[in-house]
Amino acid sequence: MLETLLDRLGEGGTLALGGAGIGVLFGFAAQRSRFCLRSAVIEFARNLLGGKLTVWLFAFATAVGATQALAWAGWLDTGNARQIAARGTLSGAALGGLLFGMGMVLARGCASxxxxLAAQGNLRSLVSGLIFAVTAQSALTGALSPLRETLSSWWTIEGGGPRDLLARSGIGHGGALLFALVWLGAAMHWARRQRVPVWGWAGAIGVGLSVAAAWWFTYAVSRVAFDPHPIQSLSFTGPSAEVLTRVLFASNRPLSFDAGLVPGVFLGAFLAAWWFGELKLEGFQGGASMRRYIVGAVCMGFGGMLAGGCAVGAGLSGAAVFTATAWVTLTAMWAAAALTDRLLDGHPHGALDQPVPGAGAAR
Incomplete structure (x- = not known):
């Protein structure tokens, strides 16, 4: 079937179609589960039991477990993936993760x-997302690129074995799969105690499966394609910047997985919101709120490009293949988000996010 698609659509078209399809699954599942790293971190930091941390753990454990199961079965080899094979930066991972974690609290949501939220009519998120994409592109090739390169050069790490935590620890794919199953069991236990509704855990599992599906799909295409194509999974920093560039400059670059991912996620989330009657226009409430969102979006755009991944790109996709820089980034995101929430929104009863469908009212 994959060869047929390659013959009909070409390699770029096949990748874009796969990205769009997996994006629709992610967008639908993320919208229904209210998957959000920011809410999970704040809930943990405030010692609350609202189900958001459990939802994130379901997605995390599923992404790691499904990806490692594919690798263990011999259906996936991420050794040539950029997150492992290429030279990385630990200083960029740490500083970028700190900036991104701070930014997602200010903007009240990570990039994904x-x-x-923009797909269901949230204009605050739409504006913030555009600023995020512009900043990411600036950090990649524009005015902020020299600063990013300087910070990245402070502490680098060689590609291959040094970035591969499975190789360094010796636990292998079997050990990584066991690690994921332990966390999945913990998520199931907490879901029962907190009475997380079906859409919470089922949607989160869909998010995790989307990550594994992207790894498998891009690997499968790379095996049969004539031209070399990167093995990758879901991320939203680079893809958002690429889509924005294509829209503004009508880029004639070949299609790619990233070109289909962002529109696919938007469509999936829109369909979920429309089907369940949750489309609603929302705007800013005062200038102070707008300033906060703008600063947060800028921090996330620069931080995500500096770290080489966002809350999904590093927190799920990179963590699923146990690349060292992704785990540094994820740890920094958690620490910065918790600290920022404590300093700016330290009251114990601030709003987190939309409640999971079927759960009680959001705080």
Whole structure:
């Protein structure tokens, strides 16, 4: 079937179609589960039991477990993936993760969450997402690029074995799969105690499966394609910047997985919101609120490009293949988000996000 698609659509078209399809699954599942790293971190930091941390754990454990199961079965080899094979930066991972974690609290959502909320009519998220994409592109090739390169050069790490935590620890794919199953069991236990509704855990599992599906799909295409194509999974920093560039400059670059991913996520989230009657226009409430969102979006755009991944790109996709820089980024995101929430929104009863469908009212 994959060869047939390659013959009919070409390699770029096949990748874009796969990205769009997996994006629709992610967008639909993320919208229904209210998947959000920011809410999970704040809930943990405030010692609350609202189900958002459990939803994130379901997605995390599923992404890691499904990806490692594919690798263990011999259906996936991420050794040539950029997150492992290429030279990385630990200083960029740490500083970028700190900036991104701070930014997602200020903007009240990470990059993927902003895209999902924009699809259901949240104009605050739409504006923030555009600023995020512009800043990411500036950090990649524009005015902020020299600063990003300087910070990245402070502490680098060689590609291959040094970035591969499975190789360094010796636990292998079997050990990584066991690690994921332990966390999945913990998520199931907490879901029962907290009475997380079906859409919470089922949608989160869909998010995790989307990550594994992207790894498998891009690997499968790379095996049969004539031209070399990167093995990758879901991320929203680079893809958002690429889509924005294509829209503004009518780029004639070949299609790619990223070109289909962002529109696919938007469509999936829109369909979920429309089907369940949750489309609603929302705007800013005062200048102070707008300033906060703008600063947060800028921090996330620069931080995500500096770290080489966002809350999904590093927190799920990179963590699923146990690349060292992704785990540094994820840890920094958690620490910065918790600290920022404590300093700016430290009251114990601030709003987190939309409640999971079927759960009680959001705080």
């Amino acid at each position: 969450r902003l895209l999902v």
